[in-house]
Amino acid sequence: MFKRKHLLGIRELEREEIEAILESASSMKEVLTREIKKVPTLRGKTVANLFFEPSTRTRTSFEIAAKRLSADVVNFSSAGSSISKGETLKDTVLNIEAMVVDAIVVRHKSEGVPWYIATFSKASVINAGDGKNEHPTQALLDTFTILEKKGRVEGLNVAIVGDIAHSRVARSNIWALKKLGANPIVVGPPTMIPPYIDALEVEQAGSIDEVIEDANVIMMLRIQKERMKSPLFPSIREYSRLFGLNAKRLERAKPDVIVMHPGPVNWGVELSPDVMDFPNNVILNQVTNGVAVRMAVLYLLLGA
Amino acid sequence: MKLKKVLMDKSEIERTLNRMAHEIVERNKGVEDLCLVGIRRRGDILAERIAKILKSIEGKEMPVGALDITLYRDDLSLLSTAPVVRKSVIPCDITDKVVVIVDDVIFTGRTVRAAIDAIMDYGRPKCIQLAVLVDRGHRELPIHPDYVGKVIPTSKDENVMVLLEEVDGEEAVGIC
Numbered sequence: 001m002f003k004r005k006h007l008l009g010i011r012e013l014e015r016e017e018i019e020a021i022l023e024s025a026s027s028m029k030e031v032l033t034r035e036i037k038k039v040p041t042l043r044g045k046t047v048a049n050l051f052f053e054p055s056t057r058t059r060t061s062f063e064i065a066a067k068r069l070s071a072d073v074v075n076f077s078s079a080g081s082s083i084s085k086g087e088t089l090k091d092t093v094l095n096i097e098a099m100v101v102d103a104i105v106v107r108h109k110s111e112g113v114p115w116y117i118a119t120f121s122k123a124s125v126i127n128a129g130d131g132k133n134e135h136p137t138q139a140l141l142d143t144f145t146i147l148e149k150k151g152r153v154e155g156l157n158v159a160i161v162g163d164i165a166h167s168r169v170a171r172s173n174i175w176a177l178k179k180l181g182a183n184p185i186v187v188g189p190p191t192m193i194p195p196y197i198d199a200l201e202v203e204q205a206g207s208i209d210e211v212i213e214d215a216n217v218i219m220m221l222r223i224q225k226e227r228m229k230s231p232l233f234p235s236i237r238e239y240s241r242l243f244g245l246n247a248k249r250l251e252r253a254k255p256d257v258i259v260m261h262p263g264p265v266n267w268g269v270e271l272s273p274d275v276m277d278f279p280n281n282v283i284l285n286q287v288t289n290g291v292a293v294r295m296a297v298l299y300l301l302l303g304a
Numbered sequence: 305m306k307l308k309k310v311l312m313d314k315s316e317i318e319r320t321l322n323r324m325a326h327e328i329v330e331r332n333k334g335v336e337d338l339c340l341v342g343i344r345r346r347g348d349i350l351a352e353r354i355a356k357i358l359k360s361i362e363g364k365e366m367p368v369g370a371l372d373i374t375l376y377r378d379d380l381s382l383l384s385t386a387p388v389v390r391k392s393v394i395p396c397d398i399t400d401k402v403v404v405i406v407d408d409v410i411f412t413g414r415t416v417r418a419a420i421d422a423i424m425d426y427g428r429p430k431c432i433q434l435a436v437l438v439d440r441g442h443r444e445l446p447i448h449p450d451y452v453g454k455v456i457p458t459s460k461d462e463n464v465m466v467l468l469e470e471v472d473g474e475e476a477v478g479i480c
Contacts, residue, residue, distance in 0.1 A: 003385050020388055027372065027389040036425040039375040069375075296389075299375070303386030 002300040006118045006125040009134040010175040018140070018179060024296035025144050025289070031068065032292060042071035045302050048101040050093070051128070052078040052108045057263055057287065058128050058137070062105050065294035071302070074101070093117050102302050106130075124301040132166050138262055139172035141293040143180060145286050146217055149258050154181035159211040161187040161243055162221030162270055163232070165194040169262045170221060174202055185211055188243060191232045207242045212253050219260045220245055220270045236269055246272035258282050307465060307478030311456060314475040317437070320453040321350065324435055325357035327451050332402055335362045337430065339401045341369040343419050344390055347407035349470045350437060354406060367396040371405075376418035392422065399427035404451075408466035410436040413447035438477060440464045 002020045010018070031039055047066040049059050059075065066073045076096060087095075093104065103124040106114050111131035118125045129135040146153050158177055164170045164186045177184045178200070185203040186193060193204055205211045212218070223239065233239045245259065258280045259271075265283070267273045275281055312320070332338060335358050342351030348370035355366040372390040380386065405419050420432060435451035440458045456464060458479065467476045 001385055001388075024389045027391045030391050030393075031375070034425055035427055039425070040421070041375040041380065299389065300386050303380050304383040 005301065006114070007136055007297055007301060008114050008118060008125065008127050010136045010139050010172045010179070011134065013136075013175075013179070015179045018143070018176060021140055021293065021296050021300060022144050022147060024300060025140070025293045026148075028068075028295040028299070029289065029292035031295070032288070038068055038070060040070045041299055042066070042069040042302055045071040045102040046100065047071050047073050047103045047105060047298065047302075048096050048123075049073065049075045049128075050096065050104055050106045051076065052089075052106075052113075053129065055107055055128070057290070058107065058135075059105075061287070061290040062126075062128065062137075062294050062298075065291050066298055068291070069295055069298055071102075071298065074099075089113065089116075090120065093121060097121060097123055103298065126297060126301070129168055131168065132171070133168055134172045134175075135168040136172050137290070137294055137297060138169050139176040140297070141286055141290040142169075142173055142219065142260060142262070143176050144293050145260065145282055145289050146182075146258070148289065149280075149282060149285070150216065150256075153177065156182045156216040157211075157214050158182050158184045158217040158219060159187055159205075159208070159215040160184055160219045160221065161208055161245070163192045163223060164188050164197065164221070165192045166224065167221050173219065174200060178202075185215075187211055189233045189239070208245065208249065209252075212249055215253060215257055217258050217260065218245060218253070220265075222262065222264060223266055223269050240269060240272075244270055244272060245275055247274040247278060250275070250278060256280065260286060263287070307467075307476060307480050310476050310478040312454060312477035317453075317475060317477065320437065321353055322357055324437075324451045324453055325354050325361060328354070328404060328433075328435065329358065329361055331433075331450070335364050335366055337401050338404065339367045339369065339394075339396055339398055339429075340404050340406055341371050341394065341419075341423065342406040343415060344370055344372045345471060346466055346468055347371075347405075349468050350408060350435075351404075351406040354435070369394040369396075371419055371422055373415060373418040373422055376421050378414060378418070394423075394426050397427055398423065398429045400430045401427075402431055402433065403429040404433045404435055406435045408436070408468075409438045409440055409464050410434075410447075410449055411440055411442055411464075413443045413445040416447050417445055437466055438464055 063073050105126045105128050107128040111133040113130050114127035160170050174184050187205045261283045340351040342348030351368050355368045371392045374389045433450040436449045437453040439452045439455045465480050467474050
């Protein structure tokens, strides 16, 4: 059972709550296969997307999810808004809320912003990514995809490969996977492994070759090219050699391994273009499942 | 589950479903173009059973679906937590089919209203009929079942329970 008002992070959720979301998501996915892909559940409710950071996938996904449930959606992005006139975050939220909205979906570059908004907001707050901290709906759609493709999450070896330190996707996934009984292993150059990994007792590996044979799931992260000039690793070529995934490497993997990526992909950096044709590449399934998972979250927060 | 008063036992339920199946065949002059859709959690089990009886009468397999109407409920905002949504399974294209909704008990009629709305989202059936094992009265909407197992007059605060082996481990209809 899910009794929360807000969805802020995976860290604070109980296993049963995660499972309630995943179960509802699988019913929502059925709605998406119908002739009429819309149910009247959230008629009269309004969802505001407040994105202070760029996004295409997540914002569109939340918008489609809300519309499939018959909610109204308003989109706010900081570019071209009164933020540039100096309006504070709190004033912005209060003004959006004064137009009577039921949920605020927020993405912000600073960690903790969704928790801050939840302290004064009457609306339900959903974290759509706060800095390097959490991206709960991404972790939910990732575990949902694993569950769908593998039939279970518990006991699976999940390699998370890339820039763990700057990734809210990795962080939320580590929480979700651990709570659901999976075995996450982080893989990346030491400069990209954050100190909290030891505290969480998560295994680490120094190259993709060390984990490829045992992995049931390989979750690749985006290398943020905007960070390329900083000395996190010497060159893209070296990074690809140690941490990139290609068809040749996948020959050594379990035949039923699935390859995931939260997008947007840098083809030729973390993923070689030949992975595009790999039959167990589930990247687009993740995108489809994202809508179902966000429908489940909106329904559980706003439905009753 | 403790029933205050048992009104139907296992063999009576069986005989009643048999009679309802025959009425369905009679009314529709066979089972051509028929699709049964049971409302979760017990209507779907009754729908399966009726389909089995129809097969023994007419010798034809029948598409049987299960419907979860949670997303169409009109009382969600009155609940304190949103109930878990179960999957709906509609096994065939229902456009131009005769869809028979099956449920265990009809009371206010609001569940059936939600079910009709849900079915319409899957296609445009030729017609929709309604089969219920128990009609306990107190309708709040202009909805009337086509096939009724048993009419049980009740007061509004009584509760009619249909217990089925598949979910409850026993078989009975009663008031609790």
